[in-house]
Amino acid sequence: MADKWKTALHRLARGVIAGIAPTLAFGYAIFYSIFPSATFPVSGDASFVWIFFVVLTGAIVGGIQAQDLPEAIVAEFLSIPLGLAVAVLLAWSPAFAGFYLLDPSGVPFFVVHYSVLVVALGVPVVLVGAIVGQVLREWVRKDRAPRGLAR
Amino acid sequence: MGYLLVLTLAVLLVLTGFAVANFVSVADAHARAGIGATVSVGFLGLAADGTLPDSGKVRAWVNVTVEGPNSRALLFDTVIYKLYAEDLPREAGIQVVRKDVQVQNGSKIGWFYPAYSDSNTSSQVVVPAQRAGTVFLVLDLTLQAMQGPFRAVQNITDFAVAHGTRASKVPWLLFILTSLWIDGVPRPTSSTASLYQTDVARIVLEQGVDYGG
Numbered sequence: 216m217a218d219k220w221k222t223a224l225h226r227l228a229r230g231v232i233a234g235i236a237p238t239l240a241f242g243y244a245i246f247y248s249i250f251p252s253a254t255f256p257v258s259g260d261a262s263f264v265w266i267f268f269v270v271l272t273g274a275i276v277g278g279i280q281a282q283d284l285p286e287a288i289v290a291e292f293l294s295i296p297l298g299l300a301v302a303v304l305l306a307w308s309p310a311f312a313g314f315y316l317l318d319p320s321g322v323p324f325f326v327v328h329y330s331v332l333v334v335a336l337g338v339p340v341v342l343v344g345a346i347v348g349q350v351l352r353e354w355v356r357k358d359r360a361p362r363g364l365a366r
Numbered sequence: 367m368g369y370l371l372v373l374t375l376a377v378l379l380v381l382t383g384f385a386v387a388n389f390v391s392v393a394d395a396h397a398r399a400g401i402g403a404t405v406s407v408g409f410l411g412l413a414a415d416g417t418l419p420d421s422g423k424v425r426a427w428v429n430v431t432v433e434g435p436n437s438r439a440l441l442f443d444t445v446i447y448k449l450y451a452e453d454l455p456r457e458a459g460i461q462v463v464r465k466d467v468q469v470q471n472g473s474k475i476g477w478f479y480p481a482y483s484d485s486n487t488s489s490q491v492v493v494p495a496q497r498a499g500t501v502f503l504v505l506d507l508t509l510q511a512m513q514g515p516f517r518a519v520q521n522i523t524d525f526a527v528a529h530g531t532r533a534s535k536v537p538w539l540l541f542i543l544t545s546l547w548i549d550g551v552p553r554p555t556s557s558t559a560s561l562y563q564t565d566v567a568r569i570v571l572e573q574g575v576d577y578g579g
Contacts, residue, residue: 309393
């Protein structure tokens with residue numbers, strides 16, 4: 216029984232580690248896409264290429280960290296709502312300093328409303344990222360194994 | 367593979383940190399920018415008895431000052447102004463045909479005539495970081511340029527003079543609505559950009575009450 220819990224906790228911890236990069240990448244990308252002129256890098260309009268690059272990079276890194284494909288896919292898909300939560304926190308950041316660019320109670324709805332496109336883009340991108348990450352992980356593992364045996 | 371995760375997280379945290387710092391700075395500019403506007407109204411070419419002849423001129427000097435809130439400079443975009451002259455004849459019970467606005471001050475109800483109502487977009491005055499910037503407007507009202515408002519102000523000042531008050535002592539109310547662009551916050555160029563994106567780059571400040579007119 217204790218081993219079962221230990222295994223489950225271990226798996227959960229791995230899933231959390233695998234989900235950190237895509238969650239942060241997604242949160243940042245949503246925040247940037249909503250306020251491109253007031254975040255970083257500063258631009259009048261949000262750059263689709265930049266958003267795609269950030270989300271895909273986070274997804275691939277998350278995919279590499281996961282032990283197997285199902286774990287990668289679960290971690291990646293959980294990163295979408297978690298990323299939204301991160302974006303809400305980032306949009307709230309001025310309120311922590313006592314300033315209000317938006318009404319704090321309206322921030323979650325505002326972020327969700329204006330992140331629809333990024334979320335729609337994110338679903339296939341995190342899926343691709345999970346698969347590419349797993350392929351890269353297997354490739355590195357296979358690449359290392361023979362050399363390890365040769366020594 | 368842990369180093370890859372650490373490196374990615376470090377880059378993402380740096381990006382997020384810069385983004386938040388920039389965002390807080392813009393929000394700070396919105397929250398702390400303050401406006402102070404003053405007006406003085408004078409009359410050029412008054413007759414010997416103090417009344418305003420047809421050849422005279424009503425001149426308003428409006429100063430709109432904005433305090434730079436933080437390390438970001440601001441650029442004046444539009445200054446919308448409205449100047450209301452207290453319609454003393456109407457308050458005295460004389461029938462007038464002009465469109466006045468009603469102003470309640472405590473229990474007292476006053477009537478004011480909107481003599482000036484326009485905007486200025488040409489100043490392009492810069493408000494330096496953490497300092498003040500002022501737009502100086504000189505607004506002339508002549509019979510040739512604005513017959514209706516001039517006649518109204520002429521009637522009001524002549525009434526004042528007839529009752530022992532100088533024309534320059536007629537009370538005026540000022541309403542200012544101004545917008546400024548925040549330095550370093552580019553405006554959206556896409557035609558499909560949401561309106562809030564322009565609002566992020568622009569600070570809107572007002573002083574006084576817009577009574578319409």
